Amino acid sequence: xxKYFTILSIGLLLSAGVCAQEHTENxxxxxxxxxxxxxxxxxxxxxxxxxxxxxxxxxxxQDGKEYSAxxxxxxxxxxxxxxxxxxxxxxxxxxxxxxxxAGFKIEEAEISEKADGSVYEVAVEKxxxxxxxxxxxxxxxxxxxxxxxDDED
Numbered sequence: 001x002x003k004y005f006t007i008l009s010i011g012l013l014l015s016a017g018v019c020a021q022e023h024t025e026n027x028x029x030x031x032x033x034x035x036x037x038x039x040x041x042x043x044x045x046x047x048x049x050x051x052x053x054x055x056x057x058x059x060x061x062q063d064g065k066e067y068s069a070x071x072x073x074x075x076x077x078x079x080x081x082x083x084x085x086x087x088x089x090x091x092x093x094x095x096x097x098x099x100x101x102a103g104f105k106i107e108e109a110e111i112s113e114k115a116d117g118s119v120y121e122v123a124v125e126k127x128x129x130x131x132x133x134x135x136x137x138x139x140x141x142x143x144x145x146x147x148x149x150d151d152e153d
Contacts, residue, residue: 023049032071032075034075036069036071039069040058043058043060043062043067044062046058046059046060047059054073055072055073056071057070066083067081068081079112079114080113081110081113082110083108086109088109096135096139097122097124100141101124101131104124106122107130108121108123109121117136117137118137119134119135119142120137123147129146130147131147132145132147133145
């Protein structure tokens with residue numbers, strides 16, 4: 001009986017990890033693949049992951065940049081992100097960082113595009129303190145969220 005429970009426990013642990021594993025293109029629902037390739041016909045080196053039970057993420061290269069795009073299982077596009085260089089951050093955002101986050105180092109900067117518009121997302125760090133900052137395209141700070149250890153996946 002204990003052997004049965006051990007096998008069952010291992011099976012549950014393995015199935016719980018499915019969402020974190022990379023998937024082959026054959027495992028991705030056709031509605032998701034069709035929507036993806038319609039939106040990104042020039043995408044190269046596409047890797048698929050499940051973000052949740054209802055959302056797929058594609059990481060890919062296009063036009064010399066690395067992107068990620070998320071789609072619901074029915075094929076509805078949710079978001080596209082691509083990293084930008086520190087030099088590509090608009091000057092007004094850099095000024096806000098210098099004033100309000102003096103001494104913080106920029107860890108990552110990206111542009112996030114959703115149906116309701118695009119934003120700049122900038123992660124900054126100083127020692128143990130980390131923040132995710134969201135700016136609109138007019139370079140106004142919209143959101144400031146502390147990044148906790150558990151948030152870093």
